[in-house]
Structures are given as C-alpha cells and as structure tokens.
Amino acid sequence: MTDQxxxxxxxxxxxxxxxxxxxxxxxxxxxxxxxxxxxxTWARYNLMxxxxxxxxxxxxxxxxxxxxxxxxxxxxxxxxxxxALRPAxxxxxxxxxxxxxxxxxxxxxxxxxxxxDHSDVFQTAANSQAGAGQVASVAPDQVDNQADSQFNxxxxxxxxxxxxxxxxxxxxxxxxxxxRPNN
Amino acid sequence: MTxxxxxxxxxxxxxxxxxxxxxxxLLVLKYQNRIIQLINRYVRDPHEAQDIAQExxxxxxxAMASFRGDSxxxxxxxxxxxxxxxxxxxxxxxxxxxxxxxxxxxxQFEGENSLRDQETPEGxxxxxxxxxxxxxxxxxxxxxxxxAITLREMDGLSxxxxxxxxxxxxxxxxxxxxxxxxxxxxxxxxxxG
Numbered sequence: 001m002t003d004q005x006x007x008x009x010x011x012x013x014x015x016x017x018x019x020x021x022x023x024x025x026x027x028x029x030x031x032x033x034x035x036x037x038x039x040x041t042w043a044r045y046n047l048m049x050x051x052x053x054x055x056x057x058x059x060x061x062x063x064x065x066x067x068x069x070x071x072x073x074x075x076x077x078x079x080x081x082x083x084a085l086r087p088a089x090x091x092x093x094x095x096x097x098x099x100x101x102x103x104x105x106x107x108x109x110x111x112x113x114x115x116x117d118h119s120d121v122f123q124t125a126a127n128s129q130a131g132a133g134q135v136a137s138v139a140p141d142q143v144d145n146q147a148d149s150q151f152n153x154x155x156x157x158x159x160x161x162x163x164x165x166x167x168x169x170x171x172x173x174x175x176x177x178x179x180r181p182n183n
Numbered sequence: 184m185t186x187x188x189x190x191x192x193x194x195x196x197x198x199x200x201x202x203x204x205x206x207x208x209l210l211v212l213k214y215q216n217r218i219i220q221l222i223n224r225y226v227r228d229p230h231e232a233q234d235i236a237q238e239x240x241x242x243x244x245x246a247m248a249s250f251r252g253d254s255x256x257x258x259x260x261x262x263x264x265x266x267x268x269x270x271x272x273x274x275x276x277x278x279x280x281x282x283x284x285x286x287x288x289x290x291q292f293e294g295e296n297s298l299r300d301q302e303t304p305e306g307x308x309x310x311x312x313x314x315x316x317x318x319x320x321x322x323x324x325x326x327x328x329x330x331a332i333t334l335r336e337m338d339g340l341s342x343x344x345x346x347x348x349x350x351x352x353x354x355x356x357x358x359x360x361x362x363x364x365x366x367x368x369x370x371x372x373x374x375x376g
Contacts, residue, residue: 013361043212049336050216051317059223060310061215078202079247
C-alpha cells in the first residue's frame with residue numbers, strides 16, 4: 001500500500017465520521033467513484049460499524065447486493081434534479097411579483113392624479129373661504145361637499161384597485177375613512 | 184452523544200440529483216446492512232429482507248428528485264424501507280394459501296434444520312462469517328484502539344468527545360480509529376474478495 005493509498009484510506013475513515021473538511025469531500029468522493037479498491041474500502045469500513053452495532057448477530061447484505069442495486073439503477077431513467085424545477089417556480093413567482101408591482105404602480109398613478117384634483121378643490125375652497133366676506137354666494141358647506149364627494153370617489157376607486165392589487169389589508173381602513181360621517 | 188451532520192450524505196444526494204447515478208452506489212454501500220436489518224425486524228425472513236431492501240433502494244432512487252433534504256437521508260430512506268416492508272407483509276397476509284403451503288412444507292423438516300436455514304443463500308452464510316471475523320478482529324485489537332472504535336461506532340461519539348473521554352488529543356483519536364479500521368480490514372478483506 002502506497003503512502004497515497006494510506007492517505008486516501010485515512011481520509012475515507014475521517015469522511016465516515018464527518019471529520020473531514022467539507023471542501024475535501026467532493027475530491028475524495030470523485031476518487032472513490034473511480035477507484036474500485038477505495039470504493040471497496042468504503043464498503044468494508046461501513047460493514048465494520050454495522051457488525052459492531054448489531055453485535056455480530058445482525059443480518060448483512062449478501063455480497064452481490066450493492067452490485068444488483070447498481071445494475072438496476074443503471075436501467076432506471078436518470079432522476080430529475082430539484083434545481084430543474086426551481087426555475088419554473090421562480091418564473092411563476094416573478095409573474096405574480098410583476099403583477100403586484102403593476103397594480104401598485106396603477107394605484108400610485110391614480111392616487112397622484114387624485115391628489116392633483118384635490119389640490120384644485122382645496123385651492124378653490126381656500127380661495128372661496130378667503131373671499132367669503134366679499135362673495136356671499138359661495139357657501140363653505142358646498143365646497144366641503146364637493147371635496148368629500150371627490151374624495152369618496154377616490155376611495156371607492158382605490159378600494160376596487162387595491163383589492164385587485166392584493167392589498168386587502170388596507171380595505172378596513174379605507175372603509176372606515178370612506179364612511180366616516182361629516183363633522 | 185452529539186448528533187453529527189451526515190455531510191457525506193448531503194454531497195452524495197446532491198450528486199445523484201444532478202444525474203450522477205454512480206454516487207448512489209456509495210449510499211447503498213453505506214446503508215445496505217442497516218436497511219436490511221431494519222426490514223428483517225419486520226419480515227423475519229433473511230431472503231425476503233434482501234429483496235425488500237433492493238426494492239427500497241430502487242424506490243428511493245426513483246423518488247430522489249422529490250427529496251428536498253428537509254430530513255436526513257437515512258430518516259427518509261428508513262421510512263421508505265418500513266413502508267415497503269409493511270406493504271410486503273400486507274400482501275403476504277392476503278395470500279393465506281401460500282402461508283399454509285409453507286407451513287406444511289416446514290413441518291416436514293425435523294430437528295434443528297429449518298426451512299430458512301436450508302434456503303439461506305451462500306451470500307448470507309458468507310455475511311455471517313464476516314460478522315464473526317469482524318467480532319474476532321475487534322477482540323484482538325489493543326485496548327486503546329478497541330475503545331476508540333467502540334466509542335465511535337457503537338456509542339456514536341464525535342472525535343472531540345472521544346478525545347475528552349480518553350484524555351488524548353483529537354489527532355490521536357483520529358489515528359486510533361483509522362488504525363483499528365485498518366486492522367479489522369486486513370482480516371475481512373480476503374472474505375469480501
């Protein structure tokens with residue numbers, strides 16, 4: 001047995017006991033898969049532990065067992081790696097994410113538009129109140145009603161859009177605000 | 184006892200899932216005896232236990248794509264083995280005529296020679312001899328080597344824990360376990376061919 005063989009066998013012993021540095025595992029496994037003697041060493045080392053644990057009374061695999069299974073496996077179709085399934089899952093989740101993002105963008109546009117509209121109303125209301133002493137024909141209640149009406153329209157629209165966007169958690173708040181009686 | 188992560192299993196499973204069939208061989212070599220012993224506790228028939236174990240490994244290979252590593256590989260394959268054994272027992276109990284025939288034939292044998300012994304394949308007899316040889320080799324080991332390998336294999340202690348028990352450096356434990364395995368290996372190599 002060469003020093004290299006001895007070194008490899010010691011590393012197999014360590015590998016069995018999870019004592020080998022993880023970075024060395026792949027290389028040693030590659031060696032075991034190509035070197036029949038090292039593969040047999042792996043089998044015998046495992047056999048020792050099995051015999052010891054069963055106190056020599058346990059049933060052992062017959063000598064051809066692993067070879068029979070190996071032959072049967074070669075006739076099986078190669079298994080699909082789970083990683084192959086992951087892109088499909090992530091593609092699906094990407095579509096959902098994009099959908100949500102698009103919905104949120106739509107809500108943002110509507111909110112932005114609505115705020116602009118309201119700023120006109122508030123500006124009008126402010127101007128009206130500022131000149132209330134001069135123009136008695138514009139009643140403050142009328143301005144408030146107009147603003148409330150537009151704000152409620154916005155809330156209803158938001159309610160519908162937010163539901164489509166999946167942000168249902170906001171709905172109770174929207175309903176409360178939308179249905180709050182005028183003070 | 185410290186639960187040691189079976190890093191080797193994870194690596195082998197990863198390889199099989201990538202399509203490297205040969206990596207499955209190392210998993211079979213590692214678990215074949217444990218699976219057979221487990222199944223034999225259910226079916227109480229060495230010959231049938233070998234067949235069911237073979238079926239277990241093939242089932243495991245086919246299901247490997249669905250194995251996500253949520254549990255350890257050995258837990259997963261033990262579950263497959265138990266289910267396969269139970270299915271065989273259920274199928275066997277649905278064949279009462281077979282059992283009756285077997286009983287009648289068995290009754291024809293007298294003394295210590297049972298039907299099972301007569302039908303035991305050569306491989307199983309060799310396995311029994313292997314078991315005896317390993318046990319003898321273990322008995323012949325120097326005390327410190329036998330203690331180290333026993334603490335590792337039978338009690339499942341880690342190298343650090345063995346070092347603590349035996350009051351020696353971890354490197355010494357590593358060396359003692361390797362030397363013990365090599366000594367036993369010399370005795371069984373000729374038997375395993």
